[in-house]
Amino acid sequence: MQWLERRLPFLGRFLRHLVDYPMPPVNWLWTVGACLIVGLALLVASGLFLALFYTPLPRLAFNAINTVERHVPAGWFLRSLHVGGADMTFAALYIHAGRGLWYGSYRAPRELVWWSGLCLLLLFMTTAFIGYVLPWGQMSYWGATVITNAVGDLPLIGPMLLSYLLGADGLGPVALHRFFILHIFLGFMALLLVGVHLVCLHGVGSSNPTLSTRRPDRTMRPFVPYYAARDGLAVCVFLILYAVLVFFLPGWLENPVNLLPADPLHTPPNITPEWYLAPWFAMLRAIPSRLGGLLVAAGSLTVLFLLPWLGGRTGPTGRRAGHAPIGWTLFFAAFLTLAAAGMHPPSPCWVWLSRLAILIWFTVPCVLLPLAARQENRSPTAVPGRGPADVRGR
Template identity: 40%
Template sequence: MAGGLTQSEFKNPVVRWIDSRLPVFTMMQKEYGTFPTPRNFNYFWNFGALAMVNLVIMIVSGITLAMHYTPNSALAFDSVERIMRDVNFGWLIRYIHANGASMFFIVVYIHIYRGLYYGSYKAPRELLWMIGVVIFLLMMATAFMGYVLPWGQMSFWGATVITNLFSALPIVGDPIVTWLWGGFSVDNPTLNRFFSLHYLLPFVIFGVVFLHVAALHITGSNNPLGIDPKGPQDTLPFHPYYTAKDSFGMAIYLIVFACLVFFAPNYLGHPDNYIPANPLVTPPHIVPEWYFLPFYAILRSVPDKLGGVVLMFGAIAIWFVLPWLDTSPVRSMRFRPWTRPFFFLMILSFLVLLYVGGKPPEGAYVTAGRLATAYYFLYFLVLLPWLGVKERTLPLPESISRPVLRGGGPLPAGAAAKPMEKA
């Protein structure tokens, strides 16, 4: 073989010629073909692949919409209406993009809470988890800026309310708000800035996702048992086993996505956004998109503006230090009987925040929001550290393959098992 060329095992002459000079096919075969993965993945592990596909859908549909959108405060609303009415299949592209944002957050929320339940944030995957939190923050920023672009009533007033939150920060708050606005109110410079950033950030997300996947392939995947593979008997090659499983999950996902796009395209939106933005008319109830509502409810649960902002950002920042807050040596909550009910209560508190965030800040909604906020932080800051020390966990299986092949989960108390294994 000529110097500088690599050995390629592919039989196709074109593929072999490319791969010997740029071994991209060998890399893909290694990382997505023969890559060893735990043999006990359940369908919750589909959601990482679903998130990647959803990101591609959002980028492709977003680029297409940008070809017809006009980022000008006098023309933005009309340009969106033109996309809906005059551009060939413009209505379909916009509905895919708008509902794709909601589907993206649904997938990512399930992906996050799967990681919380099975302890995917524990060593050695701390950095993998933290990169995932960065992706979530970038998603929130991108979605917020995209919500402003239609320049309807809820877009305009949502941008006004959310950007004004930064004014609560001492010293730097007002300069940050002025920079975000590009002036002294939400206007044409704001729209231009948000359009530019909304177009750019998905490519930044794509780059961070690449780091996320690279970190995953270095540390290896977690699994429902939360124990590391002990040998080849505990793993399967990614292809064809998990490509087939992901394909089935993808088919179900696309069916649900299509039902939303074709039969209920405006179900998750707000009707006020079909009214052109008017700075002189304030909507009776200003709410962000549904996927921001839990954090919006946390913001409103504190009477003090600065305190609400700190708690709202703290609700996500707390995820960064979660690997050190959870002191238990056992990863999966399948073996943590004390922690499991508290975890499901935390999910319930998150759903309560999601509900009350879309309601007026009055009466029982305020009380429910404060109680849910208090429990959310109590779970992460108090219960997890305390349970990690005090909890008596169930015995862990000796290997992944044993409970898989015997058709069960945790071994019976009398079976041979290790009572505790370092995560």
């Protein structure tokens, strides 16, 4: 280390910053970020291995996946590691985002932390959808058909986007080749965006979940050893659950319909996406117009970007005001309802439940959250200009 530090002086300062990084008294939900980093690293490593054996041609892609699973030594394990990694990473990602919503981590001065995290969520969703198409199974092909048809309905830019994405032949060799390149490229972009997210976080510090309680704790402790040990334990639990999914529950990793090669002449009776994309698929089906469904799905993410203004710029976390906990509980229930609706056939019951969940999704951040922020600002216990931004207790 001394030899390296004499030649790379910034390395020692960087390592000392990581060790001495001051942390407020956060709870176990803050350890999910470390699990996300481990999950993304395993996804990239296993994905690079799979790319060595993949052939981006419709007549060879499905057989290439079967070859990896049946004939390549330990290929079945690395394929399951990659597919299961998507499930585990998205589960951790949604818990991480839900923690940020519940504790108001989107407020000033953490807007850049929140926005970079949302961009990472969008990047993960796009990469996962493209990766779902690559096996060229029956569900992959028809799921891509539904999404590309919806994108094509966008006025002015829709046909242009499809021409760049699919080429002149629709879902065929050109489209699959471009999906393969984009999947690899976006995977490395996710690594870069994780670095940006961490830089934004270390610039302002972590939020303090105790500031909204009756006994706020402003004690700051170094990251090592206090919180590094906690993150390490959380990562161990994450890897145990990961191993259980890969070794004992392999049937959960892939839709059985997708084990059949793509057949453009035979439409599956029920087109369903993976569970982590199901809420937005349910939004597309709940609106009669394909363009309207696409706009609603885009708007559902747009309101999350607007939370720094909708939820108040300063002040303690929203848990103090009466409306915010109820609102976020309804919001999480709406998310789970949309996920369940997207994985079931589009019956009238699920369609109306989806529409109710969409209404709750937009009502909570656009109506209940501003009311909670106004109530919080009028609270006699609120201190002007102080709140979660003041994590160091200055």
